[in-house]
Amino acid sequence: MKNTSVDPIKGFSKLSKQAKMEWLVQNFSDEPNESLQMLQGYWHALPEVQKLHDEFIENTVSNYYLPFGVAPNFQINQKMYTIPFAIEESSVVAAAAKAANFWLDRGGFKTTVLSTTKVGHVHFIWDGQDHAALSSFFSNYKDNLISSTDEITKNMRARGGGILDIELIDKSELETDYFQLAVKFDTRDSMGANFINSCLETIAKEWQSSIEASDLAGNVQIVMSILSNYTPECVVRAEVSCAVEDINEGSGISNKEFAEKFRRAIRIAQIEPYRAVTHNKGIMNGIDSVIIATGNDFRATEACAHAYAARDGQYRSLTNAEVVDGTFRFWLDLPLSVGTVGGIISLHPMVKFAHELLGNPDAEELMQIIAVAGLAQNFSAVRSLITSGIQKGHMKMHLLNILNQLEATEDEKAQIVEYFKDKVVSFSAAVEIFSKLRGIPVDQKVKK
Amino acid sequence: MKNTSVDPIKGFSKLSKQAKMEWLVQNFSDEPNESLQMLQGYWHALPEVQKLHDEFIENTVSNYYLPFGVAPNFQINQKMYTIPFAIEESSVVAAAAKAANFWLDRGGFKTTVLSTTKVGHVHFIWDGQDHAALSSFFSNYKDNLISSTDEITKNMRARGGGILDIELIDKSELETDYFQLAVKFDTRDSMGANFINSCLETIAKEWQSSIEASDLAGNVQIVMSILSNYTPECVVRAEVSCAVEDINEGSGISNKEFAEKFRRAIRIAQIEPYRAVTHNKGIMNGIDSVIIATGNDFRATEACAHAYAARDGQYRSLTNAEVVDGTFRFWLDLPLSVGTVGGIISLHPMVKFAHELLGNPDAEELMQIIAVAGLAQNFSAVRSLITSGIQKGHMKMHLLNILNQLEATEDEKAQIVEYFKDKVVSFSAAVEIFSKLRGIPVDQKVKK
Numbered sequence: 001m002k003n004t005s006v007d008p009i010k011g012f013s014k015l016s017k018q019a020k021m022e023w024l025v026q027n028f029s030d031e032p033n034e035s036l037q038m039l040q041g042y043w044h045a046l047p048e049v050q051k052l053h054d055e056f057i058e059n060t061v062s063n064y065y066l067p068f069g070v071a072p073n074f075q076i077n078q079k080m081y082t083i084p085f086a087i088e089e090s091s092v093v094a095a096a097a098k099a100a101n102f103w104l105d106r107g108g109f110k111t112t113v114l115s116t117t118k119v120g121h122v123h124f125i126w127d128g129q130d131h132a133a134l135s136s137f138f139s140n141y142k143d144n145l146i147s148s149t150d151e152i153t154k155n156m157r158a159r160g161g162g163i164l165d166i167e168l169i170d171k172s173e174l175e176t177d178y179f180q181l182a183v184k185f186d187t188r189d190s191m192g193a194n195f196i197n198s199c200l201e202t203i204a205k206e207w208q209s210s211i212e213a214s215d216l217a218g219n220v221q222i223v224m225s226i227l228s229n230y231t232p233e234c235v236v237r238a239e240v241s242c243a244v245e246d247i248n249e250g251s252g253i254s255n256k257e258f259a260e261k262f263r264r265a266i267r268i269a270q271i272e273p274y275r276a277v278t279h280n281k282g283i284m285n286g287i288d289s290v291i292i293a294t295g296n297d298f299r300a301t302e303a304c305a306h307a308y309a310a311r312d313g314q315y316r317s318l319t320n321a322e323v324v325d326g327t328f329r330f331w332l333d334l335p336l337s338v339g340t341v342g343g344i345i346s347l348h349p350m351v352k353f354a355h356e357l358l359g360n361p362d363a364e365e366l367m368q369i370i371a372v373a374g375l376a377q378n379f380s381a382v383r384s385l386i387t388s389g390i391q392k393g394h395m396k397m398h399l400l401n402i403l404n405q406l407e408a409t410e411d412e413k414a415q416i417v418e419y420f421k422d423k424v425v426s427f428s429a430a431v432e433i434f435s436k437l438r439g440i441p442v443d444q445k446v447k448k
Numbered sequence: 449m450k451n452t453s454v455d456p457i458k459g460f461s462k463l464s465k466q467a468k469m470e471w472l473v474q475n476f477s478d479e480p481n482e483s484l485q486m487l488q489g490y491w492h493a494l495p496e497v498q499k500l501h502d503e504f505i506e507n508t509v510s511n512y513y514l515p516f517g518v519a520p521n522f523q524i525n526q527k528m529y530t531i532p533f534a535i536e537e538s539s540v541v542a543a544a545a546k547a548a549n550f551w552l553d554r555g556g557f558k559t560t561v562l563s564t565t566k567v568g569h570v571h572f573i574w575d576g577q578d579h580a581a582l583s584s585f586f587s588n589y590k591d592n593l594i595s596s597t598d599e600i601t602k603n604m605r606a607r608g609g610g611i612l613d614i615e616l617i618d619k620s621e622l623e624t625d626y627f628q629l630a631v632k633f634d635t636r637d638s639m640g641a642n643f644i645n646s647c648l649e650t651i652a653k654e655w656q657s658s659i660e661a662s663d664l665a666g667n668v669q670i671v672m673s674i675l676s677n678y679t680p681e682c683v684v685r686a687e688v689s690c691a692v693e694d695i696n697e698g699s700g701i702s703n704k705e706f707a708e709k710f711r712r713a714i715r716i717a718q719i720e721p722y723r724a725v726t727h728n729k730g731i732m733n734g735i736d737s738v739i740i741a742t743g744n745d746f747r748a749t750e751a752c753a754h755a756y757a758a759r760d761g762q763y764r765s766l767t768n769a770e771v772v773d774g775t776f777r778f779w780l781d782l783p784l785s786v787g788t789v790g791g792i793i794s795l796h797p798m799v800k801f802a803h804e805l806l807g808n809p810d811a812e813e814l815m816q817i818i819a820v821a822g823l824a825q826n827f828s829a830v831r832s833l834i835t836s837g838i839q840k841g842h843m844k845m846h847l848l849n850i851l852n853q854l855e856a857t858e859d860e861k862a863q864i865v866e867y868f869k870d871k872v873v874s875f876s877a878a879v880e881i882f883s884k885l886r887g888i889p890v891d892q893k894v895k896k
Contacts, residue, residue, distance in 0.1 A: 005528045008521045008552055013545060024518060028530065028805045035804070038797050041497070044513070045489065055848040057515040057535060058542040064534035064741060064798050065492070065511040067504045070472060073456045080453045082476065086512035087505060088792055089745065094506040097461060104456055123716055123723065155876070174719045175712070182722075194843065198874060201837045223713055224833035230725035264623070265671055268571050271622045273755060274630075275571065277678035281751035288747055293512060297537065299736055299750075303729035306754030307721060313761040344536055347852055349486050350512050356483070357476045385672035389649045395642065400503040404795055426600070426646060 013059055021061050049349065056344060068293065068350060070357070071097035075108030076372050083373055084354040085289035091397035092285045095380035096373060102249070106242040109375065111368035114235040117164060118337055120196040120227035122181040122204040126211070128218020131170055134179070138168040141210055145181070148206040149199045156195060161188040163199065181207060184233075189363040191296060191339030193227055200225035229300040230307050231335045238371035239331035240379070247328060251387035259328045261386045262321055266330075269317035276317050279378070280309055283318055283332065286377030290370045294358070295351035296338045308335045319378050332375040336367050395425035402430045412437055461507055469509050497797065504792060516741065516798060518805070519545035523556030524820050531821055532802040533737035539845035540733045543828035544821060550697070554690040557823065559816035562683040565612060566785055568644040568675035570629040570652040574659070576666020579618055582627070586616040589658055593629070596654040597647045604643060609636040611647065629655060632681075637811040639744060639787030641675055648673035677748040678755050679785045686819035687779035688827070695776060699835035707776045709834045710769055714778075717765035724765050727826070728757055731766055731780065734825030738818045742806070743799035744786045756783045767826050780823040784815050843873035850878045860885055 006027045012020065021039055022032075029035035039062040044050040054060040071093050072082040083100075085093050103109060128134060146163050153162045164184040171178045181203060185196055204225040211220045247255040269279035284305060288298040309318050321330045340363050345351055355361070358369055384390050399420060403413045412434065419433055435442040454475045460468065469487055473480035487510040492498040502508040519541050520530040531548075533541050551557060576582060594611050601610045612632040619626045629651060633644055652673040659668045695703040717727035732753060736746040757766050769778045788811050793799055803809070806817060832838050847868060851861045860882065867881055883890040 006530075008523075008528065012520050013542070020518070024530065024805065028807075029801075030804070035801060038801060041493065042516075042798060045493065049489070052852055053513050053515055055852060057517050057533070057538060057540065058845065059517040059519065059545065060515045061518060062516045062798065063511075063513040064516040065501050065796075066514060066740075067501055067508045068490075068510045068512040069505050069507040070468070070509060071507060072460050075456075080456065082454075082472065085505070088740075088743075088796075089747075090505060092505065094461070097507065119722065121722060123713075123720075125712070151876075152874070171720065175715055178716065180720075194839070194846070194875070197837075197839050197842075201839055221709075223709065223716060224830075224838075226723070226726055226833060226838060228722040228726050229729045230722050261669075261671060264573070265571075267623055268626065268671060272569075272571075272619065272628075274567065274569060274676040274678050275674070277751045277755045278674055278676050281677045281747045284747045284751065292514075292536075295536075298746075299537075299729045299732045302747075302750035303725045303732065303754060306751060307725045307758065307763045310755065310758030310763050315755045315758050344849060347849060348513075348536075350490060350510065353477075353483060353486060356478070357472065359476075382672075385674060389645075389652075390672075390674060391642070391645050391649055394645075397506065398642070401792060401795060404500055404503060427642070428600075428603070 017054065017061060020059060024061065052347060056347075066292065069093040071100055073097070073100040073104050074369075074372060074376070075100075075104050076111055076368060078108065081359075081369060082357055083290060083369060084293040084357050085373070086292040087285065087289040089285060090401065091394045092289060092377065094393070094397055095384075096286055096376045099376035099380045102379070103240050103376070106240070106246055109238055109240055109372045111236060111238045111371060113364045113367055114237055114333070115233045116186060116364065117233040118185045118187055118192055118196065118227070118231050119233070120183050120185065120200045120225070122183070122200055122207060122225045123223040124179055124181070124204070124207070125177045125221040125223060126179055126218050127177045128216055130217065131172070133216060134218075135168055135170075137211070137214060137216055142166055144210065145203050145206055149202050152195070152198050152202060156188065159188045161186040166203070187339075189340045190342040191300075191337055193297075193300075194342070196227040197225070200227065229303050229337070231304055231337045232308055232311065234337050235333055235335045236367040236371045237331060237333050238368065238375040239329065240375065241327055241329040244323060244326050244328050249383060249387075253387060258386070259323045262328070262330070262382060263323050265382050265386050266317055266319060266321040269319075271316075273315040276309065276315050279317050279319075280306065282381040283374040283378045286373040286375075287334070287370055290373045291338070293351070293354040294338070294340075294366060294370075295343055295345040295348055295354070297343075301336060301338075304335050304337065319375065330375070330379060332371055332378070334371050334374060336370060338363055338366050338370065340366055392424050396420065399425050399430060402427055403434070406431065406434050408434060465502065465509060468507060472509065500795060514740065517541040519548055521545070521548040521552050522817075522820060522824070523548075523552050524559055524816060526556065529807075529817060530805055531738060531817060532741040532805050533821070534740040535733065535737040537733060538849065539842045540737060540825065542841070542845055543832075544734055544824045547824035547828045550827070551688050551824070554688070554694055557686055557688055557820045559684060559686045559819060561812045561815055562685055562781070563681045564634060564812065565681040566633045566635055566640055566644065566675070566679050567681070568631050568633065568648045568673070570631070570648055570655060570673045571671045572627055572629070572652070572655070573625045573669040573671060574627055574666050575625045576664055578665065579620070581664060582666075583616055583618075585659070585662060585664055590614055592658065593651050593654055597650050600643070600646050600650060604636065607636045609634040614651070635787075637788045638790040639748075639785055641745075641748075642790070644675040645673070648675065677751050677785070679752055679783045680756055680759065682785050683781055683783045684815040684819045685779060685781050686816065686823040687777065688823065689775055689777040692771060692774050692776050697831060697835075701835060706834070707771045710776070710778070710830060711771050713830050713834050714765055714767060714769040717767075719764075721763040724757065724763050727765050727767075728754065730829040731822040731826045734821035734823075735782070735818055738821045739786065741799070741802040742786070742788075742814060742818075743791055743793040743796055743802070745791075749784060749786075752783050752785065767823065778823070778827060780819055780826070782819050782822060784818060786811055786814050786818065788814055840872050844868065847873050847878060850875055851882070854879065854882050856882060
């Protein structure tokens, strides 16, 4: 491979896409022409579509493919959905589809939006001594702060959203002279990040100049104005339940034992952070897949969900389970801020298709669908864990990747998939049967 | 739009890709033929490449494009890197590139791998009373547990990795009869999820049968065997530092004020969870972009990072800053489990290219590069926040998306970008200048 310690380059972002790619392959690739072709091979055939994708971010040279799959048969509040997933991990879609079918026969999923308030902060330093005076000044000036954003909030107010409230919070005990204006928002069907940030920056300016123009003794410095991705007041619940005797989940353990073991697995994820992290990671496999497919921001979703999981001081499971009076119940409460308009949603053709597939839901309906994808994912994962173990199903799904890595032919693939139908897949077992089939020695140097 | 409450479908996963797509568009699309063409338009031109992507997951119908961009000029431990980003959000790559250039002139990034141990657990219930006897039985049997995995760990041991230790942990005070076997691993250059899970499932079986065959009084039930995505002993540090007088960051505030305001912004993210979540989300914008581009698992990375952020009982910033004796220092400690072999890494052509771009690093080097992407991202975000505000730069980057949404021509785009060169972009301002340019009334119904 080439030495990657190349000289710095000036003005890279100003180069054409072609020039950028050429610089990349010349400096970093052993086979510049092949790499150039590979990058171009991932472009969309229609230049105008490719240009659209290029312009989403900066210095774009190609597209990264995430597989786009679907899982049908989700019954949510008596309505049927087929859910789109954009995800690279084997078995996530299979697990979701399995859970959808399982619960379809047992009343489906029930969901509720518990709250929809979002929040942002003007973080500022004020070195005055009379905190009561600041508080009283704020109360008198609050309406002006809100009306200073009238131009920005006009359209949002017309849609029924806007600023709900502003609160002055004294945090000076934690950090000298530190205060916040905490602003609550209803952003309707948009995720609202740009809207909230624009409002906050305007409020910050207005607040600073109003204090400077006042007779309050003290200097104000705005540290920053920014939305919070933590939305514990924008929460959706998804749940499933059935009589323990109806579980019949098919792996051979009794209904009662299954329900009890499931409850215990969730309990372990409640009390043991090492388990909770992996448990919630599995939930997010489902959540993020739909977040991405619908053009939402998975980093925001992740940060919020995990901080929420740690809200009582210990990191815990986001799902809960109980067995009460012969009824098994399993549910997820998830803070979730998503949009169905704005951002790349109306631009990305695959995203538009994902929304169409879901019946063009509004933001509240989308919250519910996404939460179901997370709950379904978790149900299948825990079900596997407490019965056959996770590897059996997962490795079966991963088998095709292993066979592609070995460059197996379609015919070999078919034979090997058949062979593993009733056996546990492992990388070494796959290599072994593959080598046997070809009549070659088992190659220990095959890259794992 | 079509009514999405379609009848359940049986055997969907067994349908051909074509039949799946047809079922989707017939049932969910207003324009089935256009949707079918759209889905196919996102396929790779080479059927064998497309097939590879199809087989990563289940029920694949097309590819979801994430823009693949690059940021050059990262100096890390005196070596130059160009870092690949797969991300849909405007301004992430631009922010990273800006930070790379900024620190290139100030000594670059320094990184260290602090630890590389991964962990997994056999969670089990044992209803015996004599916990000391169990503990002593475990100590005597531990070597057999390790050797029970010999077949699975053979290749990993040949590469210098394997099982490091097993510990019996009594958690019965938290949940009746609950114990763990906590197993520590070195998985070398692989992320190791499949390897760890296979080892754990084998150890669990061996453990269960050994207890059943022993004279210990008590029944054992394996609840589940699973790796932990929480890896607080697999941690990388990335840092930057320079003399305060060398900061000259260019936004007009003094070097000293900048350093102090920056330190304060990080301090706020340490003490205020509402800020910490958004702060860490920004770090993960950088981290996840490289995680995805290099074929790693961003859900695992996210879950681990955020749980780590909450490890002392309050959710806090992952980065730290200090100003000591005239030196500004800014650093990130991040638990991070990544691989450079296994999974889809050697299969996905764009992933292979990303690794080539980075000089085909091993897992430890990749940890360091990824941490730098997170630190760089956070530096640029906080720098904007405490100087010009986040919206100025972000909306400038988002402007092309807005113009594409308005279906502006290339010529109109160029004029409008020029117009905003010295102005703050907002959606309504963009609509206004666009309408003016076309000589049409401002359309309030343009979808935001």
